[in-house]
Amino acid sequence: MSSLFGARVQRVEDDRLVRGHGAYLDDLGPDSLAAAFVRSPHAHARITDIDVSGALDVPGLVAIYTYEDLPARLAEPLPLLIPHPALTHGRTPYPLANGEVNHVGEAIAMVVAADRYLAEDAADLIDVSYEPLPAVVGLDAARAAVHLVHEDVPGNRAANEVQEHGDTAAAIAAARHVLELDLEIERSASTPLEGRGVLARWDEQSQHLVMWTSTQTSTGVRAAVAAKLGLDLTQVDVITPDVGGGFGVKIVHPWPEEVLVPWAARLLGRPVKFTEDRREHFIASAHERGQQHHVSVGYDDEGRILGLDVRFWHDNGAYVPYGLIVPIVTSTQLLGPYKPAAYRVEFDSLYTNTVLVTPYRGAGRPQGCFVMERTMDAIAAALGLDRTAVRERNFIQPAEMPYDHGLIFQDGRPLIYDSGDYPALLTKIKDLVGWDKFAPLKEAASAEGRRIGIGLACYVEGTGVGPYEGGHVVVETSGKVKVATGLTSQGQGHQTMLAQLVADELGVPIADVEVVTGDTRRFGYAVGTFASRTAVMSGSAVTLAARKAKEKALRVAADAMEVAAADLEITGGMVQVKGDPDSGISLGTVAVLSNPLRYAFDDAAKAATQFAGGGDMSKPPVAPDDEPGIEGRAYFSPVRSTFASGIHAAIVETDPDTAEITILRYCVVHDCGLLINPQIVEGQIHGGVAQGVGGALYERMAYDEEGQLVNASFMDFLMPYVSEVPREVEIDHLETPSPLNPLGIKGAGEAGVIPGAAALAAAIEDAEGIPVRSMPISPSELFELRRAHGQETR
């Protein structure tokens, strides 16, 4: 279609970053005051006293704030970002605890001092008295509801939601075969290498607040801060600096620190900065994944699912600022590429005295995928069928697209798949991993006393979620092209990807295109970066904006060159008559001509001044329906999400003695529509797979019964090093275009993580011959599982 779309273009972001010239949050505002927080050491307690007197002798101390210092709007609970009719008991935290704490790490007091060391000194010397209350930890305790997290929330139940398509109970009752399974996934977390951070600067003269925050949504933060501080939107700008990873956790907003820091900066008249430390990130940001599921499935002799009933319990932690997105995503995306004749899903979203739960890359899909794919494997095992055959028989066929599941998706719109070719994906993964040739390998290994196993897992991911994004493209008189979109970047290569699209549309070298994301000074309307949506949403928006700019440039050039616009093209930054390189004028010159001038600011500008001649003297210099400049602004708002898909397959070896689990091969086939930059997409897959492996084999949030997170450090939370990831991630792409956007693309950011736990559980089950129903699984858990199933241990 064009020169850069689909090319492995080297990232434009990297030169700065490899030189150490990135500007992450804590790199900014070196002379700011520093904020530190007193955080609850108790999972559940009443605060009976806060004595700050011991802190007052700390040098450099500037201010100490507790709940009682907060003005009216800040003294209210933080917003419930995504309300839902089923969320009958939504509770959100106060910026600083109001008499009660509900998880270890909840903020109680904010200290502002000359630097972080001194702020922490003072925080340590603030004496908070507590009356501990019983802690509700884990889903079993939440469901039992012997104790309550919030006194006014019976049964610890924030929400109960049911969706159904068809008569599931009747379908299961009528089925020849029925299976029941209990399936569980534990907590993990996004865990970006850079934690959260906020810097705010209030300018008293202009009554204007500028804040920098390590966020996935600068416009969301801006609106929330303006509301909380009683400012107009025009008085607040939010700039997203370089962000050291997000993976979901930074879409939550406003964090307590994001409203308290600007508030303090305004009160004190000095810039204030908060930089989260690693322990704080573990105990004061957000986790995800913890869910228990019960499946009832009715199926026929061929393995076709006639009725699928899934009841699950979602641990939402102490508060639900992000609403029910994670369990809604599980309940809808669980279906993957399949079409059960009838489906019912019901979930409870339950409070516990633990860190709140909000989307982490995959956002409920890894759990849903685990449930569905384990069910598929269980059906195959029960019928003695090949696992791929059962899947194939349940696939939605390409001819059935668009496919309506009769459910409501996380965007509030019908769950309708736009396109996809699941049988083709299955063929590709079987070829890639050598599915049909595995049995003899396994037999040979077994003869040597080795245990190897193969497994696979399919997923469908709703990406490019609305409501909209926008883009702005302006051609400078230098010929440089400046692009802005409002959503933010956390390392996904958005600047490169968007520059590729704009360079193609406008016919300029990519080096002349500069892209800015997440800066409200440049683009004020945006939603944010989540749900694998940037390429689809902002990619489409900047493409449309670039088309507008191009149309304008051709029109202006056509006037100047006295030819028809239709006869012109732009190539290499020159506007020329098609096929005639000698006829061209530069895009920069066209930009000059597009802006009728009175004053010449440089030599080039003279051409556009009032005595330069040319133009129709009977008409105004700028037509009534026109504007000066070569600019384009456009918005993209699709009718609904676009659905990417894929299949992962893994081969593992389990040690008969130590129960150590080694990944021998890891294969991915992936369909995110047309690829803009395969290198970036593959990078996203690599990273997702590593997180999937972490979630399957290593990562868990180890809470004790008192609600202490006992592994809140990188020493104890086992995030994969290179030694834990597959030696190679073998990737094959399928490109099924989406009909829902001008580029035919689908999102790619999250997919890599989704089927990890499911595929690895299947492979371990195949190696061991024991059902694996709970993830993650450690060697000691596998060892215990063997014992529970009566296997001899050597």
Next chain:
Amino acid sequence: MSAAEELRGEVPRAEEPPPEELHEVRVVVNGAARTARVPARRLLSDCIRHDLRLTGTHVGCEHGVCGACTILLDGAPVRSCLLLAVSADGADITTVEGLAAPDGTLSPVQQAFSECHGLQCGFCTPGFLTTITAGLRAVADPDDEQAREMIGGNLCRCTGYQNILASVHRAAEITRERAASSSPAATKRAAAPAGHA
């Protein structure tokens, strides 16, 4: 809460308590002599970032596990969050800002990371770049196992390490290519396949 209550918010004080005692630290950073006056407890990572204002060195965990803050101290890769600044007095330090040549040419490791998509968010990257720079001095032509060993103590949450490993190999290759092209026999060797430099 009554006594303390009045003191909430901005803390009014007749006189500021005495500040912390400061110590002078003299170091050579990226070839330039630098001096900082810091409290005894100041971490070297914080000194580099906030006192010397070289913010390319990042802090990911402050307990020595992630490796983002790795610098070269007298040529050896060390975690600057595990050292006190005062203990580095007299040391020669290279941070990520000092890896490129004085004329701005990227070092082989930096160039390899750019070519191989060895970074995404870039936060852990400075620690990898310094670690691999030292690693390739010790093992100029690492095999796969040695490359994995070289980066085995650094955490990255974005890349899944695949392209970082590719970058290690490519950096070794670039080093050889540059050595070949700058040597007198460059013209002869350019035609030959890449080998040991």
